[in-house]
Amino acid sequence: EAGVAQSPRYKIIEKRQSVAFWCNPISGHATLYWYQQILGQGPKLLIQFQNNGVVDDSQLPKDRFSAERLKGVDSTLKIQPAKLEDSAVYLCASSLFTGGSGNTIYFGEGSWLTVV
Amino acid sequence: AQKITQTQPGMFVQEKEAVTLDCTYDTSDQSYGLFWYKQPSSGEMIFLIYQGSYDEQNATEGRYSLNFQKARKSANLVISASQLGDSAMYFCAMREGRYNQGGKLIFGQGTELSVKP
Numbered sequence: 001e002a003g004v005a006q007s008p009r010y011k012i013i014e015k016r017q018s019v020a021f022w023c024n025p026i027s028g029h030a031t032l033y034w035y036q037q038i039l040g041q042g043p044k045l046l047i048q049f050q051n052n053g054v055v056d057d058s059q060l061p062k063d064r065f066s067a068e069r070l071k072g073v074d075s076t077l078k079i080q081p082a083k084l085e086d087s088a089v090y091l092c093a094s095s096l097f098t099g100g101s102g103n104t105i106y107f108g109e110g111s112w113l114t115v116v
Numbered sequence: 117a118q119k120i121t122q123t124q125p126g127m128f129v130q131e132k133e134a135v136t137l138d139c140t141y142d143t144s145d146q147s148y149g150l151f152w153y154k155q156p157s158s159g160e161m162i163f164l165i166y167q168g169s170y171d172e173q174n175a176t177e178g179r180y181s182l183n184f185q186k187a188r189k190s191a192n193l194v195i196s197a198s199q200l201g202d203s204a205m206y207f208c209a210m211r212e213g214r215y216n217q218g219g220k221l222i223f224g225q226g227t228e229l230s231v232k233p
Contacts, residue, residue, distance in 0.1 A: 033220065042120075042207055042223030043161070056220060089159055095219065104151070105211075105221055107161035 002026065004108035006092050012114045018080035021111045025073070025094030031055075033105065034067055034077050035091040043091055049075065082115045089113070118143045120208050120224035127229050129198045136183070137193040137227045139208030145169075148212045150191040151221065152182065155205040164206075167191060198231045205229075 005024040013019050025032050030051050035043035046065065048056040051072035060067070064083070069075040079086055089110040095103045119142040129135035141150065152164040167175045167182045175182040183192040195202055205228050209221040 031219065042209075042225050043221075044223075045220045048220055091159075091161060093161070103219065104163050104166060105219075106163060107153075110159040110161075112159065 004092055004094055004106055006090075006108035006111050008111060009109065010112045010114075012116060013082055015084055015115050016081040018078065019082060019113060020079075021077045021090050021092075021113075023075045023077070023092030023108060025075075025092070026106055029094035029096055029106075030072070031095045031105075032069055032075050033093040033095075034075070035093065035107075037089040037091055037110070039088070046077070046090075079113075082113075084115050087113055087115045118145070118148075118210055118212060118222050120210050120222055122208055122224035122227050124227045125225070127227055129195075129229065129231055131200060131231055131233050132197055134194060134196045135198055135229065137195070137206050137208075137229065139191045139193065139224060141189050141191060141208075141210050143189075143210065143212060145212045148210055150182070150184070151209045151211065152180070152191075152193045153207045153209060154202075155207060155226070157204070161207070165193070195229075200231050200233060203229060203231045 007022050032049045034046045037043040046060045047067045049069040052069045067077045089112050091110045093105045093107040095105045121140045148169045150167045154162045165177045165180045167184045179196045181194045205226045207226045208224045211221050
């Protein structure tokens with residue numbers, strides 16, 4: 001079974017530029033998450049989708065971050081304009097269901113962003 | 117509010133010995149799940165083990181076991197017979213489990229484990 005796919009793996013941009021990350025979840029997984037992980041910290045949820053609807057985007061900085069999940073499969077996370085503090089690893093994850101505590105969340109390898 | 121605390125920023129262990137990574141949690145929910153993930157330097161979060169709040173037995177997966185003490189709200193990870201490849205960051209995470217509500221994971225700060233030859 002293929003895992004969660006993310007691209008690009010690495011991106012370096014200047015502040016005020018824009019960047020987009022793509023994620024393809026595990027086949028059949030209805031729930032998709034985007035996490036931000038700053039160096040030395042645990043991941044923090046940015047946004048959670050159930051199919052193509054948003055379940056939780058309370059920690060998404062909506063003035064500069066946007067995300068969409070068209071057709072309930074692939075997802076794109078965009079940052080525009082980027083700030084230095086956006087330098088982080090952006091992890092995409094997926095799981096079968098949103099309800100219940102036992103459904104494991106599987107992560108991709110992450111997209112490493114450096115803003116200079 | 118739910119919270120995960122990992123108090124050991126870094127740990128060293130000799131190869132082939134066992135090591136315990138600490139995790140305490142706080143939640144007002146009765147139904148929740150506790151997870152441990154391993155993150156090597158490559159960045160991927162690798163699922164290791166899961167413990168449900170209603171599970172009476174401690175979870176085990178190969179060399180990994182979870183020492184679950186519900187009354188103390190702790191969920192420590194035990195790695196037996198450490199290997200050099202176990203060197204990585206380890207994260208404890210919690211997911212509250214009410215059905216049809218957001219199933220996001222809340223992570224601790226992580227523990228960096230170094231295995232010495």
